Each structure stands twice: as structure tokens, then as C-alpha cells.
Amino acid sequence: MRSRPKTMASACKHPKVRVVSRHDDAEFVECTECGEVFDSDEFRDMELEEKARQLAAEPDGE
Numbered sequence: 001m002r003s004r005p006k007t008m009a010s011a012c013k014h015p016k017v018r019v020v021s022r023h024d025d026a027e028f029v030e031c032t033e034c035g036e037v038f039d040s041d042e043f044r045d046m047e048l049e050e051k052a053r054q055l056a057a058e059p060d061g062e
């Protein structure tokens with residue numbers, strides 16, 4: 001019996017996505033892990049954010 005809405009989606013970092021539909025200048029991707037669908041631009045932003053965080057965490061940057 002499920003009484004709570006799923007909250008896993010917010011914790012998913014969407015490591016694997018596939019393109020589900022494409023419009024003139026927009027592309028929609030679906031996360032194969034949690035099934036969430038979002039704009040690929042949005043996904044790119046998330047990816048960049050993640051990379052920026054990783055770079056910031058680097059101990060020695062030249």
C-alpha cells in the first residue's frame with residue numbers, strides 16, 4: 001500500500017538519459033533511472049552545475 005508520493009526523483013542525479021522527443025529547437029530527454037522527463041537544456045544546466053561543483057572541490061587547481 002502506497003501512502004506517500006514518490007520522492008526519489010528529487011534525489012536522482014539522472015546519470016542516464018535518452019531523447020524521447022524533439023521539437024524545432026527543443027529536445028526532451030527522459031531519465032532511464034527515475035523516468036523523469038525534462039528539457040535537454042535543463043539537463044545541460046544540471047550537468048554544468050555538477051561539473052562546476054566538482055571543479056570547486058578539486059584540491060589543487062592550477
Ligand SMILES: [Zn+2]
Nearest residue numbers: 012014031034
Ligand atoms: Zn533521474
